[in-house]
Amino acid sequence: MNQIKIGAFISECRKAKGWTQSQLAEKLEITDKAVSKWETGRSMPDLSMFMPLCTLLGVSLNELFAGERIAEEKLKEKADEVLMDVITNWLGHDKWESKECDTESPNVLEVENISKLYENDSTEYEIENNSVLAVNDVSFQIPHGSFVGIMGASGSGKTTLLNLIATIDKPTNGTIRISGQNIADLPEEAAAEFRRRHLGFIFQEYNLLETLTIYENIALALTMKEVPKESIRPMIQSLSEKLDIATILDKFPYEVSGGQRQRCACARAIVVNPDIILADEPTGALDSHAARQLLDTLTMLCREYGATILMVTHDVMAASYCDRILFMKDGEIKAALNREQGDKQTFFADILKKIEWIEGESRCI
Numbered sequence: 001m002n003q004i005k006i007g008a009f010i011s012e013c014r015k016a017k018g019w020t021q022s023q024l025a026e027k028l029e030i031t032d033k034a035v036s037k038w039e040t041g042r043s044m045p046d047l048s049m050f051m052p053l054c055t056l057l058g059v060s061l062n063e064l065f066a067g068e069r070i071a072e073e074k075l076k077e078k079a080d081e082v083l084m085d086v087i088t089n090w091l092g093h094d095k096w097e098s099k100e101c102d103t104e105s106p107n108v109l110e111v112e113n114i115s116k117l118y119e120n121d122s123t124e125y126e127i128e129n130n131s132v133l134a135v136n137d138v139s140f141q142i143p144h145g146s147f148v149g150i151m152g153a154s155g156s157g158k159t160t161l162l163n164l165i166a167t168i169d170k171p172t173n174g175t176i177r178i179s180g181q182n183i184a185d186l187p188e189e190a191a192a193e194f195r196r197r198h199l200g201f202i203f204q205e206y207n208l209l210e211t212l213t214i215y216e217n218i219a220l221a222l223t224m225k226e227v228p229k230e231s232i233r234p235m236i237q238s239l240s241e242k243l244d245i246a247t248i249l250d251k252f253p254y255e256v257s258g259g260q261r262q263r264c265a266c267a268r269a270i271v272v273n274p275d276i277i278l279a280d281e282p283t284g285a286l287d288s289h290a291a292r293q294l295l296d297t298l299t300m301l302c303r304e305y306g307a308t309i310l311m312v313t314h315d316v317m318a319a320s321y322c323d324r325i326l327f328m329k330d331g332e333i334k335a336a337l338n339r340e341q342g343d344k345q346t347f348f349a350d351i352l353k354k355i356e357w358i359e360g361e362s363r364c365i
């Protein structure tokens with residue numbers, strides 16, 4: 001983001017309107033000095049000033065951030081450029097680059113020999129022998145930028161596994177490294193901080209706070225990550241256009257469709273640039289059209305935003321969007337399947353075959 005260019009652009013638009021600096025300042029109910037500081041590139045307008053300034057000068061937010069007029073046909077390209085600029089600015093070049101080379105490993109997630117034994121101390125689960133080995137000696141890795149699915153019948157341990165990776169639950173044994181950091185035994189406060197800084201979540205339901213608007217739901221994630229407040233609105237604006245939710249930002253979650261809610265959850269998950277996005281049956285409550293739209297969105301987040309996604313699903317159609325599938329049964333990973341170069345249809349058929357094979361194996365025992 002070029003502050004000087006933005007300043008010069010504000011100055012040019014103001015002059016085109018025939019206003020002096022003090023006249024513009026008066027309209028915005030701020031001091032002349034503030035306007036002069038913007039125009040010379042010494043400071044950026046405050047977040048609350050962006051919209052009134054754009055309205056007064058008759059420019060779009062994208063144009064303000066680009067510091068120039070944008071022709072209609074170039075709008076998409078420019079908007080992406082501006083978003084990239086904002087993101088880079090907010091992260092800082094060092095952090096952006098160091099993220100790749102922080103760890104020697106190309107993997108975002110490394111799970112080694114983890115197990116989870118539930119002792120039967122809750123009345124919710126009727127367990128005869130008093131304990132359940134919900135996850136049994138599981139190991140796998142997830143490389144940067146991949147979209148990995150976990151499949152398995154109900155009760156096979158998918159949610160437990162995801163909760164362990166999410167630091168919501170603690171493994172009985174084993175290590176889990178996210179971007180090189182072992183998170184398996186973080187104390188609760190550190191775990192909460194880790195979740196805020198490094199993880200994004202998309203669940204089947206209860207994704208959004210009902211008392212906040214869609215915009216506020218997304219902004220909240222950024223605020224919790226201490227993103228400078230002047231960067232928040234442009235970030236949300238660009239991203240929501242990309243996810244086709246720009247027109248519903250001021251609505252409350254109960255006013256929009258299930259598909260739109262899930263795309264908002266995607267926006268909220270990706271906007272903080274997490275190391276990994278964890279999704280538990282995200283399409284579970286959607287009709288097939290909305291489910292496909294959500295899966296396209298998740299794929300886009302991987303391809304265009306470099307997101308790494310781990311998604312639990314028992315739906316073969318949803319799984320066919322992934323690059324790799326891990327198959328769970330009785331707490332263990334029984335098989336894995338890569339999409340390789342194949343298309344979704346081929347992968348769909350391969351997944352079905354694998355499921356049949358796993359079922360067959362267990363019948364033979």
Ligand code: ADP
Pocket residue numbers: 118119120122125132133134152153154155156157158159160161
């Ligand atoms: P999935 O998500 O694949 O349906 P879960 O991870 O929810 O499977 O459950 C795996 C197994 O662990 C099941 O047998 C379930 O009953 C048991 N389980 C899950 N959570 C608990 C818990 N909090 N206490 C005791 N047993 C649990």
Ligand code: MG
Pocket residue numbers: 158159160
């Ligand atoms: Mg589950």
